[in-house]
Amino acid sequence: MRQENTAPTAAGISRLGLGRRLRLGERVIEGWILLAGLLAIIVLLGIVFILVKEGLPIFAHTPPWEFLFGTSWYPVSDPPTFGIAPFFVATLMITLIATAVAVPIGVACAAYLSEVAPRRVSEAAKPVIELLAGIPSVMMGFIGLALLSPFVQSLFNLNTGLCGLTAAIMLSMMSLPIIVSVSEDALRAVPQEFKEASYALGATKWETVWHVCIPSALSGIAAAVMLGVGRAIGETMTVLMVAGGALAVPVSPTDPMTTMTAAIASGIGNAVRGGLQYQAVFAVGLILFILTLAVNIIAERVLERQKRKFAR
Amino acid sequence: MIATTLALTTCTGGTTLTNGGSGLSGSFKIIGSNTVTPLSSIWAEEFMNDNPGVSISVSGPGSGVGIAALIDGTTDICQASRLIRSSEIEQAQANGVDPYEIQVATDALSVVVNPANPVSELTIAQLSGIYTNQITNWKEVGGTDTPIVAIARDTNSGTHVFFKEHVVQMAGLATADKTLEYGNKVLQLPSTEEGVSQVAGNPNAIFYAGLGYVNDEVKTIAVKRTADDAGVQPSVATALDGSYPVARPLVYYTDGMPQGVIKDYIDYCLSATGQEEVVAIGFVPLAH
Numbered sequence: 283m284r285q286e287n288t289a290p291t292a293a294g295i296s297r298l299g300l301g302r303r304l305r306l307g308e309r310v311i312e313g314w315i316l317l318a319g320l321l322a323i324i325v326l327l328g329i330v331f332i333l334v335k336e337g338l339p340i341f342a343h344t345p346p347w348e349f350l351f352g353t354s355w356y357p358v359s360d361p362p363t364f365g366i367a368p369f370f371v372a373t374l375m376i377t378l379i380a381t382a383v384a385v386p387i388g389v390a391c392a393a394y395l396s397e398v399a400p401r402r403v404s405e406a407a408k409p410v411i412e413l414l415a416g417i418p419s420v421m422m423g424f425i426g427l428a429l430l431s432p433f434v435q436s437l438f439n440l441n442t443g444l445c446g447l448t449a450a451i452m453l454s455m456m457s458l459p460i461i462v463s464v465s466e467d468a469l470r471a472v473p474q475e476f477k478e479a480s481y482a483l484g485a486t487k488w489e490t491v492w493h494v495c496i497p498s499a500l501s502g503i504a505a506a507v508m509l510g511v512g513r514a515i516g517e518t519m520t521v522l523m524v525a526g527g528a529l530a531v532p533v534s535p536t537d538p539m540t541t542m543t544a545a546i547a548s549g550i551g552n553a554v555r556g557g558l559q560y561q562a563v564f565a566v567g568l569i570l571f572i573l574t575l576a577v578n579i580i581a582e583r584v585l586e587r588q589k590r591k592f593a594r
Numbered sequence: 595m596i597a598t599t600l601a602l603t604t605c606t607g608g609t610t611l612t613n614g615g616s617g618l619s620g621s622f623k624i625i626g627s628n629t630v631t632p633l634s635s636i637w638a639e640e641f642m643n644d645n646p647g648v649s650i651s652v653s654g655p656g657s658g659v660g661i662a663a664l665i666d667g668t669t670d671i672c673q674a675s676r677l678i679r680s681s682e683i684e685q686a687q688a689n690g691v692d693p694y695e696i697q698v699a700t701d702a703l704s705v706v707v708n709p710a711n712p713v714s715e716l717t718i719a720q721l722s723g724i725y726t727n728q729i730t731n732w733k734e735v736g737g738t739d740t741p742i743v744a745i746a747r748d749t750n751s752g753t754h755v756f757f758k759e760h761v762v763q764m765a766g767l768a769t770a771d772k773t774l775e776y777g778n779k780v781l782q783l784p785s786t787e788e789g790v791s792q793v794a795g796n797p798n799a800i801f802y803a804g805l806g807y808v809n810d811e812v813k814t815i816a817v818k819r820t821a822d823d824a825g826v827q828p829s830v831a832t833a834l835d836g837s838y839p840v841a842r843p844l845v846y847y848t849d850g851m852p853q854g855v856i857k858d859y860i861d862y863c864l865s866a867t868g869q870e871e872v873v874a875i876g877f878v879p880l881a882h
Contacts, residue, residue: 354778528781530779551655551662
């Protein structure tokens with residue numbers, strides 16, 4: 283500023299000053315971005331550290347093998363027993379079903395919006411679908427309790443509608459908007475030339491979508507699916523309300539069950555800091571973290587392979 | 595559900611001390627039992643109406659949560675539907691907290707079924723069988739040939755623990771067995787309201803709830819101590835005269851003797867006007 287005032291006529295110096303200011307600004311912004319990047323890593327490391335620090339001591343009370351494969355969870359009994367096999371199986375079962383329901387519908391919906399629907403329809407429909415993601419999970423829980431669980435109960439002639447299947451259907455609805463939105467963006471990013479080449483070879487619209495658009499957008503679609511799986515594994519409130527909360531190892535999706543997230547939510551409140559139940563709940567959190575990490579690593583591998591396959 | 599069952603009584607915002615009142619001021623928290631929450635909420639509202647300078651927040655995730663908060667020093671009053679255990683007292687003392695117990699009301703823990711269910715009375719041994727998954731069909735206890743859907747509260751709940759000790763493990767009976775646990779097919783729900791509404795909508799379900807939560811959509815079961823005793827319906831009268839077998843105290847815990855505004859609040863709860871609210875909510879007042 284001062285430089286410009288002292289030499290108002292010299293345009294060259296003024297430009298130099300502008301440049302210097304830009305460089306300074308750039309450095310500030312670079313520093314800020316670096317800090318933001320580091321912060322994310324620091325927070326992540328902090329979470330891992332706390333999970334390990336608070337969770338690992340439980341293995342002195344219950345050996346890891348018994349903790350992972352034990353089938354009874356009685357945290358408030360004397361002496362308490364901690365076996366998380368029922369929660370592990372429930373989480374896997376509910377996540378698998380939710381994904382199996384949400385992915386075909388979500389990808390089909392994305393293909394419709396990006397390739398088939400008139401522009402006006404897709405522009406109107408996408409925000410509406412994304413609005414579905416904004417519904418609080420406790421509302422989805424209420425809908426599951428009031429509408430879906432009686433329906434599931436009468437459809438399968440069950441003793442109670444509060445079961446894994448009800449939770450999985452609610453979760454599939456909750457992960458649907460993410461899957462649709464991210465896959466639609468991926469499909470839109472497929473170069474126009476690919477489609478034109480396909481049509482030029484005489485392919486129909488269906489053949490183009492199935493053999494050209496979806497394979498070329500596969501990395502984006504896989505990312506969408508992973509986001510959906512992440513949502514399903516991590517969702518807590520809805521499963522706490524509608525999955526039934528039984529402690530048996532679930533055999534069928536129509537059994538009432540407790541997921542790992544629900545076990546954490548219903549256990550952390552009455553756990554005294556540093557007590558056995560507190561440690562056990564953190565250990566469940568640690569295992570949940572390892573599980574999601576494994577899902578992400580596997581997804582990354584699959585994505586790499588797909589990318590190499592389609593690389594030209 | 596934890597978040598939704600928080601019955602946060604809003605502090606009477608915007609009030610100034612100029613509009614009379616007792617001149618009391620201060621704010622404190624009550625955390626704990628889901629069962630006691632309706633009662634504490636009414637008391638807190640009335641007390642704040644009378645004393646505009648006071649703000650009280652009440653939340654009810656479960657007695658276990660309240661006791662853990664008392665031990666960690668994060669609540670002023672812990673409301674509980676079960677008594678504190680000796681192991682919890684030790685933990686509290688290790689943290690420099692001295693739990694002080696005040697009984698504020700009594701509850702007849704009611705066993706409820708759907709009104710369409712023909713079963714009207716059960717022994718404690720039968721209830722224990724149902725909740726340990728030994729008895730799985732209503733015909734085994736004199737009902738129709740339909741499966742039993744046993745519903746309980748989750749482990750945050752004092753009612754869960756009280757019911758386990760006094761019904762599942764049959765404390766005080768000849769058949770008492772401390773090794774018995776809830777069966778793993780029992781549904782454990784995060785709030786009393788959800789359990790009561792499940793029973794209202796499911797003819798095969800059975801649940802337990804504080805007397806204050808019982809409504810017209812569910813039917814209470816007469817509980818028999820043993821097969822030879824007469825069945826007793828839960829009510830204020832049967833809890834007061836001691837004939838109902840699963841009555842329990844509802845208590846407040848503070849760190850040491852209550853002082854200042856907290857003492858005034860608890861005095862109000864125990865006063866004749868405070869105990870009238872107990873009856874209005876549907877719980878059993880203290881015998882004076």
